[in-house]
Amino acid sequence: MNRETLISHLQPDIQAIDQYLEKECKNISSPSLREIIQYTLFNGGKRIRPVLTILSSRLCVFARMPENVAEEDELHPPENLYRLATVFELIHAASLLHDDVLDNAENRRGKRATNKVWNNSQAILAGDHLHTIAMYLAGKLVPQRIFNQISQTLQDMIEAEFLQIQISETINLAEESYFAVLKGKTGGLIGTACEAGGRFLEADEDQCAALRTYGDALGLSFQIIDDLLDFQGNPASTGKERGSDFRTGRITLPLIHALRQAKEEEREGIINLLQSEPEERLARLDQVIDFIDKNGGFAYTRQGAETLIEAGCSALEVFPDCQAKRSLTALANYTLSREK
């Protein structure tokens, strides 16, 4: 399935999700808060997380009654499923709002970041509000078990931020620490978004575990490719300057692997470079890219993402073939080929 076909399949769900997000905005009494949240929620987000919840639940419906897919909407009130799906977009948006304050970000998805259009205070409060709405909806809509899991995922996200702060000065970063941050910050929420779709339908344990495996893998590989694009991406496609993460001092998988593989002498040279000032680092980006390439860092990283996607898609084998499954597989493969 190519990207255009995939998007056309997802479009109706994305539109429905947008409508539910609009509804949440309308419930906000303060006009200025509403304006900020509307700006934040409708700034070009791709709605990946809520779409995953919907597709995951559709997969479980289909597995239960493949001979009669049309009835799925009657079986399960779609309204509550969509509202549950929005929880993951709201949590994501809340965390981006606070991240942008933390990073003093200027832009988000090519538009001025909320903290710049308004100010830090308003962005912090808007994030708190989104967080509260998300938890309110989750507490209302889902069984205790998945509510607990959503709460745990949120706690993991924050703990991962702290781990990231803690290791931010470490140049010889262990691959394990890199993955711990990735799992907490990105993988967990995407895994939970998928699993929640199954839990909402009271799907069996095997199915829920499969959805979790798929989601965790998708989230991780999405972020790994992001880290690859920071070195290899075309700024015209990604909309971000090359090396913009590298400049801030984040050590990512391509570099972790290259440092591990390199000969002592070359390694020391790069470590010295990495200890220099951000602008100096950025000025010598090409040298670092050569170093990573020569020591197999890019190949290793891409291979890692591919292995994850393969495992994620294999996990879905417990489900029969259906449109939702084809979309999930296409989404996973798109992660690997994406250029932005």
Place this chain on the structure above:
Amino acid sequence: MNRETLISHLQPDIQAIDQYLEKECKNISSPSLREIIQYTLFNGGKRIRPVLTILSSRLCVFARMPENVAEEDELHPPENLYRLATVFELIHAASLLHDDVLDNAENRRGKRATNKVWNNSQAILAGDHLHTIAMYLAGKLVPQRIFNQISQTLQDMIEAEFLQIQISETINLAEESYFAVLKGKTGGLIGTACEAGGRFLEADEDQCAALRTYGDALGLSFQIIDDLLDFQGNPASTGKERGSDFRTGRITLPLIHALRQAKEEEREGIINLLQSEPEERLARLDQVIDFIDKNGGFAYTRQGAETLIEAGCSALEVFPDCQAKRSLTALANYTLSREK
């Protein structure tokens, strides 16, 4: 009941609450996050909100079986009640953390504010974490209705912050707007903390409504007296410079009333003064205090707080006399006489 007797009655509950807060800290895996949250939770907070939840529920237990108070602990698992009570302390602490970032505060309760011991980023994340733990506990412990109410209270708190930002330039502030901010920012959470104690015990509607009325009144009058102490307090008792709120431009009830009462000419003079720079305003604090006093602003404000406390205590008449009721009444009266 004097202050010392009241404190000695509350002490066992405060100790139990502290233990449950300690437990929550221990569940945090990241050592640095745990350290920040421990510092924040154990910086001299008086635990008013959780104590109110405990006393409120005890009132309902006693009302149900006055002849046999000793059984109350067996009737209702005290552990979950204490854990519910901590929810209100956690929410309060989360909101103070973010408030201190918003206000760039240097100190909190005479100690360095968390955002200064660490930094804004860490304080924001720690607030998010406290918020998440609070919602997780609430979702786990209480019936849907009170969970929804806690969520709504949190949303109201943030909307009130926005209202405060919105009206911060308004000098001719309506009393109604002043109270709307107070209700949202302070009254709501204290009212909900009280009501939750009743709802947890499935107390009847009259009792829950009475607890709500009491809590709302207590929260409002607590804040009103705070605003009075900003002008009339003794810095040696309050630990805050006189006029420190006034300096930031907040218009509070004493001034609202005085401006309403004053003659046109005098009123204009004060309005000009209020439009001047913070330091200029502060330098002429004594003139403003005279103005408020002469126009009955202090008397009106104190009267307002007294009326609220009277109404709050009257609401408790639906409950029989018992130690918890005497403590709640003493707590309310203490609000009026407090000097810090």
